[in-house]
Structure formats: C-alpha cells, structure tokens
Amino acid sequence: MQKMNSKNKIFIDKLRSSGLRPTNQRVEISKFLFNRKKTFHFTVEQLKNSMNLKRSKKISTATFYNTVHALKSAGYLKEFSLENNTSYYDTNVTSHHHFFDNGKVIDIKSDKITFQKLPEAPKGKKIKNVEVVIRLENNN
Amino acid sequence: MQKMNSKNKIFIDKLRSSGLRPTNQRVEISKFLFNRKKTFHFTVEQLKNSMNLKRSKKISTATFYNTVHALKSAGYLKEFSLENNTSYYDTNVTSHHHFFDNGKVIDIKSDKITFQKLPEAPKGKKIKNVEVVIRLENNN
DNA sequence: AATTACTTTATAATTATTCTAAAGTATGTG
DNA sequence: CACATACTTTAGAATAATTATAAAGTAATT
Numbered sequence: 001m002q003k004m005n006s007k008n009k010i011f012i013d014k015l016r017s018s019g020l021r022p023t024n025q026r027v028e029i030s031k032f033l034f035n036r037k038k039t040f041h042f043t044v045e046q047l048k049n050s051m052n053l054k055r056s057k058k059i060s061t062a063t064f065y066n067t068v069h070a071l072k073s074a075g076y077l078k079e080f081s082l083e084n085n086t087s088y089y090d091t092n093v094t095s096h097h098h099f100f101d102n103g104k105v106i107d108i109k110s111d112k113i114t115f116q117k118l119p120e121a122p123k124g125k126k127i128k129n130v131e132v133v134i135r136l137e138n139n140n
Numbered sequence: 141m142q143k144m145n146s147k148n149k150i151f152i153d154k155l156r157s158s159g160l161r162p163t164n165q166r167v168e169i170s171k172f173l174f175n176r177k178k179t180f181h182f183t184v185e186q187l188k189n190s191m192n193l194k195r196s197k198k199i200s201t202a203t204f205y206n207t208v209h210a211l212k213s214a215g216y217l218k219e220f221s222l223e224n225n226t227s228y229y230d231t232n233v234t235s236h237h238h239f240f241d242n243g244k245v246i247d248i249k250s251d252k253i254t255f256q257k258l259p260e261a262p263k264g265k266k267i268k269n270v271e272v273v274i275r276l277e278n279n280n
Numbered sequence: 281a282a283t284t285a286c287t288t289t290a291t292a293a294t295t296a297t298t299c300t301a302a303a304g305t306a307t308g309t310g
Numbered sequence: 311c312a313c314a315t316a317c318t319t320t321a322g323a324a325t326a327a328t329t330a331t332a333a334a335g336t337a338a339t340t
Binding site: 079080081082083085086087099101106108112113114115116117118119121122124125126127128129130131132133134135136137138139 | 219220221222223225226227239241246248252253254255256257258259261262264265266267268269270271272273274275276277278279
Binding site: 021025059066 | 286287288289290295296297
C-alpha cells in the first residue's frame with residue numbers, strides 16, 4: 001500500500017522503469033540512493049548497514065541485492081570493482097573517471113580527461129565507453 | 141632438493157626476489173607463468189586447474205594463492221578486477237590498457253592511447269599510474 | 281472475494297579467498 | 311652430517327560477498 005505522493009514520484013519511476021514494483025522497501029532504497037545533492041559510491045553491505053541502522057524493521061539483504069541489481073541493469077547505477085572482490089556502485093552514471101587512492105574512490109569529471117589517440121574497436125565491435133583510473137600514492 | 145640448472149634460473153630468481161624459497165611447486169608455477177612468448181591473463185582458479193590437470197600430484201590451492209600474491213607484491217604480476225568479484229592477474233606488468241568485452245580481456249599497448257589532458261593529483265598525492273579500460277559491445 | 285503474480289524474508293548454498301594447524305622439507309650450526 | 315630452527319605444503323575449516331530457495335506476505339487481476 002504505497003502512498004503515491006508526488007514527492008516520491010521520481011524514485012518510484014526509477015523502480016518501475018527498472019521492472020520493479022514500487023514496494024515500500026524499494027522506494028526507501030531508491031530515495032536513499034537518489035534523493036541527494038551529490039552522487040556517491042557504495043557497496044551493498046554499506047548501503048544495507050547505513051539504511052538498517054535507523055530502522056526498527058530491517059530490510060533484508062536479498063532485497064538490497066535485488067534492488068541494486070535491477071537499478072544497475074536499468075542504468076541508474078554504475079558498477080565498478082576494486083582489487084578486493086567487492087562490487088562498488090556509483091550513483092553517478094554519467095561518463096566519468098576515477099582516482100583510486102588505497103581503496104578510496106574520487107570522481108573525476110569527464111571533461112578533465114581528453115585523449116589525443118585512442119585505438120579502434122576490434123572488427124564487429126564498437127566502443128561502449130572509455131574509463132580511466134588514475135591510481136594515486138603518497139607524495140614523499 | 142631443487143635441481144638448480146641454469147634453465148630455471150630466471151624463474152627461480154623471480155621467486156627469490158619475491159621473498160620465496162624456490163621449492164618445486166613454486167618453480168613450476170613460476171615457469172608456467174613466465175616461460176612463454178606472450179603475456180596472458182588468469183585467475184588463480186584457472187591457473188590451478190590448468191596446471192593441476194596435467195599433474196598426478198596436485199599443487200594445493202593455498203600454494204597457488206601464496207605464490208601468486210608474492211609474485212604480485214614483488215611486481216611480477218599485475219592484478220585487476222572485472223565486475224565479477226574475482227581477481228585477475230596479468231603477466232604483462234608494463235603499463236598498458238585493456239579492452240573489456242563481456243568478461244574477455246584484450247591488451248592494448250601503452251602507446252595506442254595518449255592523453256591531451258589529465259587532471260593533477262590531489263595535494264600530497266602523486267600519480268602512480270593511469271589505466272584505461274575501453275568497454276566493447278557488439279556492433280549492430 | 282478468489283486467483284494469480286510478484287515480494288520479502290530467513291536461511292541455505294555457492295564462490296573466491298584466507299586461515300590454521302599438522303606434517304613435510306630445507307637450512308644453519310656446530 | 312645430526313639436530314634445532316625456520317619455512318612450506320597441504321587439507322580442511324573459516325570468512326566474506328553474493329546468489330538461490332522456498333515459505334509466507336502483499337499486491338494486482340478477474
């Protein structure tokens with residue numbers, strides 16, 4: 001019994017267009033992810049912990065995974081990986097790049113990197129996107 | 141009791157300089173990884189399967205993980221991740237880039253990509269390396 | 281209101297990886 | 311070259327992230 005006020009419409013729409021019924025749990029997840037000024041990065045575990053901390057009735061792990069996957073497949077989240085066997089998600093789905101600094105991730109706006117030369121895609125393929133990772137280390 | 145012929149010296153040296161005694165198992169892993177014309181990509185599971193297939197006495201999982209980690213820490217292997225929570229290793233440790241095509245990885249020589257513009261590292265940090273991933277999709 | 285379809289949940293299963301502890305092998309010292 | 315010490319290997323247990331399962335709940339359709 002979702003109270004379908006216009007305030008939530010945008011979050012509900014993301015769910016619907018991801019093929020998900022806008023249940024209470026899902027709407028809360030969608031709001032938590034997208035109802036903010038700045039984009040951010042998270043793991044499912046982090047998302048679950050920060051949302052469930054404030055809740056008396058916890059949302060289950062499976063619901064977090066299902067919802068995040070559907071949102072990702074629909075293009076509302078972008079997945080990336082570091083070298084620790086964990087999936088990270090980014091609410092910034094526009095093409096952009098990253099600094100990786102010992103497990104910390106910092107966005108780089110797309111226009112901060114431009115190419116002089118790029119290879120062509122192999123035959124029968126085309127380029128979906130180009131992502132740059134700049135690994136940092138301490139300056140000493 | 142390693143038979144220390146000059147044929148294996150290069151593989152043994154990689155182990156030694158990774159802080160590992162050149163035991164039989166390790167020398168075989170080192171040879172399997174580095175005794176080839178072309179560099180290649182692998183997961184520990186793939187490495188284990190392909191090496192153990194031909195062996196009567198199997199090398200244990202832990203030995204594969206230990207050896208790969210030491211070689212990686214010493215800089216003889218490069219680690220990278222796809223979106224499937226598995227670590228991949230690359231015997232090509234020179235700076236280079238990748239095509240990712242549905243889980244398949246293809247090397248791109250470093251000189252095939254050049255930059256017109258790159259951001260500066262945040263204060264107190266410096267750039268360790270820059271890696272580009274070009275994601276491919278089918279052309280239709 | 282009844283039927284059908286989709287969700288949530290707790291829990292089990294799976295996968296990749298790391299840990300542990302016992303048994304094996306090598307190295308160093310005298 | 312014997313013995314003590316140190317490092318290795320191994321099988322199996324433990325852990326972490328994720329996915330699968332199946333029962334109970336909720337929503338949508340007739």
